[in-house]
Amino acid sequence: MTKLTHLTMADALAGLAAKEFTAVELTQAHLDAMAAAQELNAFIIETPDVALKQAAESDARYAKGEQRALDGLPLGIKDLFCTEGVQTTAASHILDGFVPPYESTVTSQLFRDGAVMLGKLNLDEFAMGSANITSHYGPVISPWSPKDAAGNFTRKLVPGGSSGGSAAAVAARLALGATGTDTGGSIRQPASFVGIVGIKPTYGRCSRWGIVAFASSLDQAGPMTRTVKDAALMLRSMAGYDPKDSTSIDLPVPDYAAALTGDIRGLRVGIPKEYRVDGMPAEIEKLWQQGIEWLKAAGATPVEISLPHTKYALPAYYIVAPAEASSNLARYDGVRFGLRVEGKDLKEMYENTRAEGFGAEVKRRIMIGTYVLSAGYYDAYYLKAQKVRARIAEDFTKAYEQCDVILTPTAPSAAFGIGEKMDDPIAMYLNDVFTVPANLAGLPGLSVPAGLSGEGLPLGLQVLGRPFDEATVLKVGHVIEQAAGPQPLPPLVS
Amino acid sequence: MSLDKATVAKIAHLARIKVPDSDLEQLAGELNTIMHWVEMLGEVDTQNVEPMTSVVAANLRRRPDAVTDGGYPEKVVANATDATENFFSVPKVVE
Numbered sequence: 001m002t003k004l005t006h007l008t009m010a011d012a013l014a015g016l017a018a019k020e021f022t023a024v025e026l027t028q029a030h031l032d033a034m035a036a037a038q039e040l041n042a043f044i045i046e047t048p049d050v051a052l053k054q055a056a057e058s059d060a061r062y063a064k065g066e067q068r069a070l071d072g073l074p075l076g077i078k079d080l081f082c083t084e085g086v087q088t089t090a091a092s093h094i095l096d097g098f099v100p101p102y103e104s105t106v107t108s109q110l111f112r113d114g115a116v117m118l119g120k121l122n123l124d125e126f127a128m129g130s131a132n133i134t135s136h137y138g139p140v141i142s143p144w145s146p147k148d149a150a151g152n153f154t155r156k157l158v159p160g161g162s163s164g165g166s167a168a169a170v171a172a173r174l175a176l177g178a179t180g181t182d183t184g185g186s187i188r189q190p191a192s193f194v195g196i197v198g199i200k201p202t203y204g205r206c207s208r209w210g211i212v213a214f215a216s217s218l219d220q221a222g223p224m225t226r227t228v229k230d231a232a233l234m235l236r237s238m239a240g241y242d243p244k245d246s247t248s249i250d251l252p253v254p255d256y257a258a259a260l261t262g263d264i265r266g267l268r269v270g271i272p273k274e275y276r277v278d279g280m281p282a283e284i285e286k287l288w289q290q291g292i293e294w295l296k297a298a299g300a301t302p303v304e305i306s307l308p309h310t311k312y313a314l315p316a317y318y319i320v321a322p323a324e325a326s327s328n329l330a331r332y333d334g335v336r337f338g339l340r341v342e343g344k345d346l347k348e349m350y351e352n353t354r355a356e357g358f359g360a361e362v363k364r365r366i367m368i369g370t371y372v373l374s375a376g377y378y379d380a381y382y383l384k385a386q387k388v389r390a391r392i393a394e395d396f397t398k399a400y401e402q403c404d405v406i407l408t409p410t411a412p413s414a415a416f417g418i419g420e421k422m423d424d425p426i427a428m429y430l431n432d433v434f435t436v437p438a439n440l441a442g443l444p445g446l447s448v449p450a451g452l453s454g455e456g457l458p459l460g461l462q463v464l465g466r467p468f469d470e471a472t473v474l475k476v477g478h479v480i481e482q483a484a485g486p487q488p489l490p491p492l493v494s
Numbered sequence: 495m496s497l498d499k500a501t502v503a504k505i506a507h508l509a510r511i512k513v514p515d516s517d518l519e520q521l522a523g524e525l526n527t528i529m530h531w532v533e534m535l536g537e538v539d540t541q542n543v544e545p546m547t548s549v550v551a552a553n554l555r556r557r558p559d560a561v562t563d564g565g566y567p568e569k570v571v572a573n574a575t576d577a578t579e580n581f582f583s584v585p586k587v588v589e
Binding site for chain 1 (some may be wrong): 496497500505506507508510511513521524525527528529531532535536537538540544546547548549550551554555557559566569570571572573574575576578582583584585586587
C-alpha cells in the first residue's frame, strides 16, 4: 500500500471515505514525517494539537457519513495567513508574539470544508523574495538538495520563494497540500523549483482578508499541491466572494475538478515570442518546445503571439510592489502589535522598532517605495509605472483575441544554491521574469511539473488564462501533467 | 540621476527606519542599482494612457452605514506591548 504521506488529496479522500484509514492516522503520519524532516526548516511553528483535534472531529463526521469536501486532509498553511489563536509571523521579527484574534477568510473556508492544519509554513519575510532566504526564521532547504554518503548536504538548494516552506513541505511529503500567496510569482516559481503544482488564481477570486498584506493590488492566495486535480479540489474551497475584501469578486466558483476532461481539441495556445529571453538555458527552451508538442498532440493549436511590453514588467513591478508595500508596512510601528523597541520619544520608538524588526530586503523595498511615492518623484516613477502596467495588461487583452491560453516556462532556470545570486538584487528579481506579468494584469497562472534539468532538478511550465478562467488553465495543466508522466521523488524522500 | 547619502538619509527618515550613518553609503549603492534599472520604463510610450490602479474594473460596492462588527476592545488591544484599560499606550507626545 502507498504510504499515507505519499497519497494525493483525491486518493486520501477516497481512502478516508472507504474507512481504509482514519483522519487521525493520516494526520499522525504527517506529523511523524515532519518530525523526521526538521533539517528542511519548512515550518515556523508546528501545530500538532490543533491538527489531531481537527482530525478527530473529521473522523466523527466520517463515522456519521457527514464528511465535507476536504475532510481530514492534512495541510500546511503559509505563515502569512492569520490563524485564530496561533502565532502568525510573516517570517518577520517585527511580528514577534503576534497571535491573531481572527481567522483569514481562506483558511476559515478550508477548515469549514474539514481540512486539518499541520502548522504554519516558512516564507520570505513579508513574502518578499524568490528563494526563501530572507526569513527571520532562517532559509528553507529544498528536499531536492543532494547529500553525500554520510548524510550531509553537499549543496543546499533553495525551494524558491516566497512560498518556499509550502513548496518544500508538499514536495517532501510533509503535507498533502499547502496554501501559498503570489504577488509576483511566489506560488508558481517555488512550485516549479520543487516539482509540484501551484496556481495563482485571477485577482479577486480568493479573498485577501486576513492575509498579511504585501502589495494589495497584486497579492492573491492559491493552492500548492502534487497534482492538478488536487489543486482543483483545494482551489474550490479557497475561492469565493467575501464582502470583507472590497476587491473580492462575486462570481460563482465552478467545480474545477470536473473541468479536467483532457479534451483540449481546438484550443488555441498562445506562444509569446518575447519570452525567448537572452541567456535562457537551452534546456528551458527545449522543455517549452516539448510542452507545445504535447498540447499539439492533444489537439490544441499553437499560435505565435506578441506581448510587446514584457521586458518592462519587472521594472514596473519593482516600483508598484514596493510602493504598495511601503504603505502597507507603515502599520508596523511597535504600538498595536508585535515588536517594540523603546526610544527617547515616539518617533525614535518607531525608527528603532522598524530598524530592528525588518530585515534588509524588506527595508530596501520600503525605502524604494517611500522614494517613488515621495513629493517630486511620484509622477516620474509611480505614475509612470502604473501607465506601463496598463500597457502590459492591454498586451494580454489583445493576445486573448488570438488565443485561449498562453504557454511559457515558469522560471528562467532550475533551483540554485543558497548563497548564490546574493550579491545583486536584480539577478534575484529576474527569477520572476515570466511570472510577474500575470500579477500586473491580474490573470490566473498555473505551474505544472514538466521534466528535469540536466542536473536532475525539476522544471515547470506555466499556463496563463483569461480572467476568471481557472477551469481552462487547470484543464490544460492536467493535459501537460498526463503527457509528462509520473515525476521522480525528491532524493530526500523515501 | 543618483541618490546620494543625504537623500537616502531623508528617505530613511520618511520611512521611519533608523539607518546608521555607516550604512548609508552601501544602501545608496543598492538603491541606485535598482533605480537605474527601472529607468528603462522611460522607453515606453505612455501618452494618453490612464494609470492602472486596479485590475478589478468594478466600482466599490456600497452597503448601509451600519455597525457590523466590534464590541470587543480587549481583543483589539490583546497584541499590544503596552495596553492600559483597553487603550494603546505610547511615549508622551505633547509636553
